[in-house]
Amino acid sequence: MREVKISLVGYGVVGHGVVEVVGRKRKLMRDLGLDLKIVSITDHTGTVISPDGIAPEKVIGEKTLQNVKNSDASSKDIIRSVNSDLVVEVTPTNIVHGQPGLGHMEEALSCGKHVVTSNKGPLVVAYSRLKKLADEKGVMLKFEATVGGTMPLISLIERTLVGNKILGVRGVFNGTCNYILTRMAEEKYPYSFALNEAQELGYAEADPTYDVEGVDTAGKVVILANSVFNMDVKYSDVQVRGITEITPEALILAHKRGYAIKLIGEVPALTVKPMLVPLGSPLAVGSTLNAAAIYTDLSETITVTGLGAGRIETASAILSDIVSIYRTKQIDAIF
Amino acid sequence: MRLSMDLELQDIPGQLLLALQPLKEIKGNIISVVHHRDRKTPRGTIPVRFIVEMDRSKLERVKSELQANGIVVVRAGEERFIEEVTVLLVGHVLDSDLGDTVNQIDSTGFAEVMDLSLVMPGIDEPSSAYLRIRATGKEEILKSLAILRAVGAQKKLLVIEPIEAEAI
Numbered sequence: 001m002r003e004v005k006i007s008l009v010g011y012g013v014v015g016h017g018v019v020e021v022v023g024r025k026r027k028l029m030r031d032l033g034l035d036l037k038i039v040s041i042t043d044h045t046g047t048v049i050s051p052d053g054i055a056p057e058k059v060i061g062e063k064t065l066q067n068v069k070n071s072d073a074s075s076k077d078i079i080r081s082v083n084s085d086l087v088v089e090v091t092p093t094n095i096v097h098g099q100p101g102l103g104h105m106e107e108a109l110s111c112g113k114h115v116v117t118s119n120k121g122p123l124v125v126a127y128s129r130l131k132k133l134a135d136e137k138g139v140m141l142k143f144e145a146t147v148g149g150t151m152p153l154i155s156l157i158e159r160t161l162v163g164n165k166i167l168g169v170r171g172v173f174n175g176t177c178n179y180i181l182t183r184m185a186e187e188k189y190p191y192s193f194a195l196n197e198a199q200e201l202g203y204a205e206a207d208p209t210y211d212v213e214g215v216d217t218a219g220k221v222v223i224l225a226n227s228v229f230n231m232d233v234k235y236s237d238v239q240v241r242g243i244t245e246i247t248p249e250a251l252i253l254a255h256k257r258g259y260a261i262k263l264i265g266e267v268p269a270l271t272v273k274p275m276l277v278p279l280g281s282p283l284a285v286g287s288t289l290n291a292a293a294i295y296t297d298l299s300e301t302i303t304v305t306g307l308g309a310g311r312i313e314t315a316s317a318i319l320s321d322i323v324s325i326y327r328t329k330q331i332d333a334i335f
Numbered sequence: 336m337r338l339s340m341d342l343e344l345q346d347i348p349g350q351l352l353l354a355l356q357p358l359k360e361i362k363g364n365i366i367s368v369v370h371h372r373d374r375k376t377p378r379g380t381i382p383v384r385f386i387v388e389m390d391r392s393k394l395e396r397v398k399s400e401l402q403a404n405g406i407v408v409v410r411a412g413e414e415r416f417i418e419e420v421t422v423l424l425v426g427h428v429l430d431s432d433l434g435d436t437v438n439q440i441d442s443t444g445f446a447e448v449m450d451l452s453l454v455m456p457g458i459d460e461p462s463s464a465y466l467r468i469r470a471t472g473k474e475e476i477l478k479s480l481a482i483l484r485a486v487g488a489q490k491k492l493l494v495i496e497p498i499e500a501e502a503i
């Protein structure tokens with residue numbers, strides 16, 4: 001049995017999901033030979049530390065750690081000083097400076113700890129630096145949940161499609177935009193109406209700019225460009241147009257001619273823009289779904305679809321990344 | 336109907352007139368004549384391409400008259416525009432001179448707007464236009480899209496292109 005001590009940094013929607021999923025899958029993980037233990041959880045208010053593993057029921061009902069914390073050390077101190085093998089970084093995304101996640105990841109990698117994250121910010125801002133640091137320290141940086149949430153994309157390309165040359169990736173990477181466009185097409189709602197509905201259902205933030213202006217999708221385009229295509233690009237290299245100008249009339253007109261309108265991110269073209277997608281295309285997914293088409297030399301086009309966000313769904317991608325780190329280690333051991 | 340004809344003419348004076356004669360008789364509207372003097376065939380003939388607006392049912396008659404005049408008909412009838420693409424424009428499509436937008440495509444000679452529909456929800460509200468464009472080839476489709484993109488940027492229109500137009 002391989003014991004894996006995890007420090008969880010960030011205890012919001014995804015952080016709670018991680019605690020729940022690791023708890024729920026404890027037996028399955030043990031059957032795989034992994035004993036996953038969350039030994040510390042940190043949020044804004046402080047940290048809970050328990051070297052033998054934090055019981056999920058002790059923290060899952062707590063919105064913040066205010067009432068259960070037993071340390072006030074800074075998040076970086078915690079990352080450094082708590083005895084852990086792996087840091088799950090799930091603090092809020094900031095794609096301008098990447099903080100606080102960037103500092104957390106640098107600290108973790110420098111200490112020789114693997115990093116698994118759903119936080120796009122640090123990867124958009126400093127992917128190559130983080131990757132280099134991870135390589136130097138012989139640890140892994142895994143970020144499946146940052147692009148397409150639970151939809152397997154990066155691991156699909158890196159593992160399953162290995163041997164293929166990846167010619168391009170095109171996809172619907174923002175569930176909020178996709179929900180709005182789907183509802184506008186279905187109900188002939190004006191944009192503002194569909195946005196309100198998405199906000200009421202919790203699919204869109206109070207300030208939806210980040211999603212509807214294409215910023216979030218562009219961040220994912222940067223991550224794919226840097227990680228899958230080794231391109232070393234920045235956010236400003238992406239040409240971005242959001243969905244705010246789309247009208248129900250445009251959607252109806254498109255539909256009559258057999259097309260949906262989707263916000264499409266594309267690599268290596270580095271574009272984010274609304275595009276016409278044939279209604280029969282596997283990329284023409286509805287509701288909050290994400291989808292990605294991977295264009296390859298040997299396998300032609302492979303398309304995947306799945307939920308791009310959600311507490312449990314995102315945590316599921318994080319769990320897969322955790323397992324893959326130790327599976328990779330096993331394969332390495334054969335050589 | 337717009338048809339194209341690839342002919343081979345003898346390299347002697349008066350051949351072009353001879354070739355035009357049958358088209359004149361059926362009142363075909365000749366759009367363009369491209370003379371490839373520089374591409375003389377091994378037989379010593381000169382390739383010429385006609386683009387003609389004419390009744391398709393008269394094509395056989397034209398072909399046999401051309402042949403009777405000693406002109407080689409290499410290929411005839413196939414439409415010149417072989418590639419098509421759909422584009423949507425959103426914004427003040429009409430106010431920003433839709434005629435000019437269409438003309439920027441039509442005037443290329445390699446592409447034309449073959450179908451257009453416009454939806455205007457109300458005054459001062461953005462309208463949407465559906466454009467079907469055809470062109471002489473894939474390359475020309477991409478060039479047409481580039482023209483529309485530039486026009487869109489200049490006229491502040493959102494240009495929505497289809498994903499299949501640009502293969503990765």
Ligand SMILES: NC(=O)c1ccc[n+]([C@@H]2O[C@H](COP(=O)([O-])OP(=O)(O)OC[C@H]3O[C@@H](n4cnc5c(N)ncnc54)[C@H](OP(=O)(O)O)[C@@H]3O)[C@@H](O)[C@H]2O)c1
Pocket residue numbers: 009010011012013014015042043044045064075090091092093094100118119120121145146149308309310311314
């Ligand atoms: N939600 C999804 O479905 C989803 C899907 C894919 C990716 N993501 C990404 O995953 C990350 C987490 O998302 P989320 O929805 O869980 O966000 P969230 O609910 O806002 O949670 C963020 C957590 O990070 C904590 N935090 C903020 N600054 C911190 C600091 N300096 N040190 C330690 N903790 C800090 C917050 O604490 P306080 O509450 O005390 O401020 C909160 O617990 C984001 O980067 C997001 O973009 C989310």
